[in-house]
Amino acid sequence: MIEVRDLQVRYGERTVARVPELDVREGECVAIVGESGSGKSTTLLSLLGLTEGAHVSGHVRVCGVDVLQAAPRRLREIRGARVALVMQSPQAALSPATRLGTLMRRALKLHGVGGGRIEQVMRDAMETVMLEHRILRRYPHEISGGQAQRFAIALAIALGAEVILADEPTSALDVTVQAEVVGVLRRLREERGLALLLVSHDLALVSTIADRVLVMKDGEVVEAGEAAVVLAEPSHPYTRELLEALP
Numbered sequence: 199m200i201e202v203r204d205l206q207v208r209y210g211e212r213t214v215a216r217v218p219e220l221d222v223r224e225g226e227c228v229a230i231v232g233e234s235g236s237g238k239s240t241t242l243l244s245l246l247g248l249t250e251g252a253h254v255s256g257h258v259r260v261c262g263v264d265v266l267q268a269a270p271r272r273l274r275e276i277r278g279a280r281v282a283l284v285m286q287s288p289q290a291a292l293s294p295a296t297r298l299g300t301l302m303r304r305a306l307k308l309h310g311v312g313g314g315r316i317e318q319v320m321r322d323a324m325e326t327v328m329l330e331h332r333i334l335r336r337y338p339h340e341i342s343g344g345q346a347q348r349f350a351i352a353l354a355i356a357l358g359a360e361v362i363l364a365d366e367p368t369s370a371l372d373v374t375v376q377a378e379v380v381g382v383l384r385r386l387r388e389e390r391g392l393a394l395l396l397v398s399h400d401l402a403l404v405s406t407i408a409d410r411v412l413v414m415k416d417g418e419v420v421e422a423g424e425a426a427v428v429l430a431e432p433s434h435p436y437t438r439e440l441l442e443a444l445p
C-alpha cells in the first residue's frame with residue numbers, strides 16, 4: 199500500500215528527512231519514532247504530497263499512485279478517500295459551526311457515495327469506532343478529544359480508506375482514552391486489513407501496535423526493523439536513549 203525508496207525532503211538547502219526504504223503492506227502497522235524535529239511528520243506528509251514549499255525527490259507509491267509524479271487531480275482522489283490522515287487534534291480541522299453528521303454526510307457525497315446508502319455507511323462507521331450514533335448531532339466543541347479522534351477514524355472508514363496515516367493520534371489524550379483509540383486502530387488493521395503508518399514519540403504505544411519501526415534522528419533513519427527486535431535489543435545508541443527515557 200505504501201512503498202518509499204530514497205525519499206529526500208528539503209526546505210531550501212536543508213534536508214529535513216531522508217528515508218531510504220519504507221514499506222507498509224495491507225494489514226500492517228509501521229511506526230516512525232524519534233524526538234521532536236527529527237522529520238517524522240515531514241515524512242508522513244510527503245506521502246500525500248502535502249509538504250508545501252519543500253523539494254521532494256525519490257520514489258513514493260501510495261495505493262498504486264506515484265505521488266511525486268501524479269497530477270493534482272489524481273492526488274486529490276487518494277487524499278481523504280483511500281488514504282486518511284489522522285492528526286493529533288482533529289477538532290481543530292473540523293468546521294466549528296457544522297454538526298458532525300452534516301460534515302460526514304457532505305464528505306460522503308463529495309466522494310460519490312449514493313444518497314440511499316449514506317445513512318447506513320455512517321451507522322456502520324460509527325459502530326466500528328464504538329461511538330454512539332447520537333454524537334453525530336453534536337458540534338466539534340461538544341465532543342472530547344478521544345471522541346474526536348474516533349470520529350476522524352470513522353470518517354476515514356466511511357470513505358473507504360485503505361491506508362491511515364496517523365500523526366501522534368493519541369498524544370493529546372489521557373491514558374485510558376489512548377488505549378481505546380489504539381484498540382480501534384488495531385482492530386481495523388486486523389479485521390479490515392487497513393495499512394497503518396503511525397508517527398509517534400511514544401514507544402510504549404508503538405510497542406503495543408507496530409509490526410515494524412523506523413527510528414529517526416535529525417532527518418535520518420538511524421535504525422529500522424521488527425518492532426519487537428528494535429525495542430528489545432536496540433542497536434543504535436539513540437534508540438537506547440529513547441527507550442531509557444520511557445517512564
Ligand SMILES: Nc1ncnc2c1ncn2[C@@H]1O[C@H](COP(=O)(O)OP(=O)(O)OP(=O)(O)O)[C@@H](O)[C@H]1O
Binds near residue numbers: 214232236240250251
Ligand atoms: N514548512 C517548513 N519549512 C521549513 N522547515 C520546515 C517546514 N516544516 C518542517 N520543517 C523543519 O523540518 C524539520 C522536521 O520537522 P518535522 O515536523 O517533520 O519533525 P517531527 O519529527 O515530526 O517533529 P514533531 O514531533 O515536533 O512534530 C524541523 O527542523 C522543522 O523545523
